[in-house]
Amino acid sequence: MDTESATVSGHDVTTITCVCGNTVARDGLIPANSDGVPIHAGPDVPAGLASWPDDGELFTLCPSCGRVYSDSVVEETGKAPVAFRVNVESGRIAEAIQLHWTS
Numbered sequence: 001m002d003t004e005s006a007t008v009s010g011h012d013v014t015t016i017t018c019v020c021g022n023t024v025a026r027d028g029l030i031p032a033n034s035d036g037v038p039i040h041a042g043p044d045v046p047a048g049l050a051s052w053p054d055d056g057e058l059f060t061l062c063p064s065c066g067r068v069y070s071d072s073v074v075e076e077t078g079k080a081p082v083a084f085r086v087n088v089e090s091g092r093i094a095e096a097i098q099l100h101w102t103s
């Protein structure tokens with residue numbers, strides 16, 4: 001099976017057009033950790049969100065479909081293969097997405 005890839009330009013994760021059609025300008029894209037949990041930049045991390053990863057490995061989560069892209073892959077290759085998928089309908093990550101938009 002071929003790996004799905006998002007459209008991206010200029011090695012820039014903020015230009016990703018997700019496989020599902022979502023973009024930063026549409027439903028938004030969320031920085032996440034290697035588990036796909038949205039991360040909070042700053043010292044006071046709300047419960048349910050992840051802190052900024054110590055290793056700096058960032059991922060970009062599409063909150064519409066749950067596809068997750070590796071920022072380092074995008075920056076190094078200019079391509080955006082889907083790294084993995086998470087459940088954005090229910091569960092921890094779905095709740096964290098709500099927190100991300102409201103905190």
Ligand SMILES: [Zn+2]
Pocket residue numbers: 018019020021022062063064065066067
């Ligand atoms: Zn998507």
